[in-house]
Amino acid sequence: MQKLIVGNWKMNGLSADLVEAEAVAAGLGDAAVRVGICPPATLVERMSRTLAGTLVAVGGQDCRAEASGAFTGDVSAEMLADAGATLVILGHSERRAGFGETDALVAAKVEAALRAGLEPIVCVGETLAEREAGRAIAVVTGQVRRSLPAALAGRPFAVAYEPVWAIGTGLTPTTDQIAEIHAAIRAELVAVLGDAGARAPILYGGSVKPANAAEILAAAEVGGALVGGASLKASDFLGIIAGA
Ligand code: 13P
Numbered sequence: 001m002q003k004l005i006v007g008n009w010k011m012n013g014l015s016a017d018l019v020e021a022e023a024v025a026a027g028l029g030d031a032a033v034r035v036g037i038c039p040p041a042t043l044v045e046r047m048s049r050t051l052a053g054t055l056v057a058v059g060g061q062d063c064r065a066e067a068s069g070a071f072t073g074d075v076s077a078e079m080l081a082d083a084g085a086t087l088v089i090l091g092h093s094e095r096r097a098g099f100g101e102t103d104a105l106v107a108a109k110v111e112a113a114l115r116a117g118l119e120p121i122v123c124v125g126e127t128l129a130e131r132e133a134g135r136a137i138a139v140v141t142g143q144v145r146r147s148l149p150a151a152l153a154g155r156p157f158a159v160a161y162e163p164v165w166a167i168g169t170g171l172t173p174t175t176d177q178i179a180e181i182h183a184a185i186r187a188e189l190v191a192v193l194g195d196a197g198a199r200a201p202i203l204y205g206g207s208v209k210p211a212n213a214a215e216i217l218a219a220a221e222v223g224g225a226l227v228g229g230a231s232l233k234a235s236d237f238l239g240i241i242a243g244a
Pocket of ligand 1: 168206
């Protein structure tokens with residue numbers, strides 16, 4: 001199946017950085033992968049215009065569950081779609097940890113994404129303390145079970161396994177550890193969503209770089225990558241895409 005490689009720019013990027021997204025689109029050639037970039041909300045509309053007609057999709061990094069209302073500072077799924085996004089990252093560990101996002105809230109946001117016609121990328125992952133306590137599989141499968149509403153069946157979506165301790169640290173799990181968690185996520189997806197759960201890509205995220213991308217992307221059940229720091233420069237991101 002076609003791999004999905006998504007860049008998460010996090011809170012990085014000004015208008016001058018749109019040239020990096022353009023360079024990614026220009027450098028793709030006829031790569032047999034799906035590619036997306038999720039810039040900060042301020043750049044979603046301009047990046048969508050810049051990349052119109054290219055093979056690179058644009059996404060948001062979060063959304064509010066409600067469509068509109070008195071929610072100062074928030075952005076809805078409908079607003080992201082209106083700005084040209086087709087993807088949205090939900091439940092990133094930086095939001096779960098920094099903003100107290102629960103699995104139930106993430107599930108409500110997933111429903112909002114579906115309502116707006118966006119393809120959600122739902123993030124799960126254990127902390128180092130949870131892994132060291134032997135609880136990685138239990139934590140991750142629990143997040144999958146509670147964050148993914150039944151409404152996802154029949155709709156395009158992806159899950160991203162991002163071990164918290166591997167994000168921005170340069171540390172990565174071994175390919176065996178990645179394959180073990182991805183297999184557990186796949187089994188949980190099938191248990192929750194049936195056939196629809198058998199097809200959704202499971203991305204790996206956490207310190208993916210050009211140097212380790214090919215090995216990670218070749219691991220069993222790894223359907224792509226969610227890339228933070230190395231997605232900010234086109235040359236690095238294209239190097240990762242080349243590994244798919
Ligand atoms: P890094 O690739 O910078 O480790 O970030 C991963 C991530 O959090 C992507 O969502």
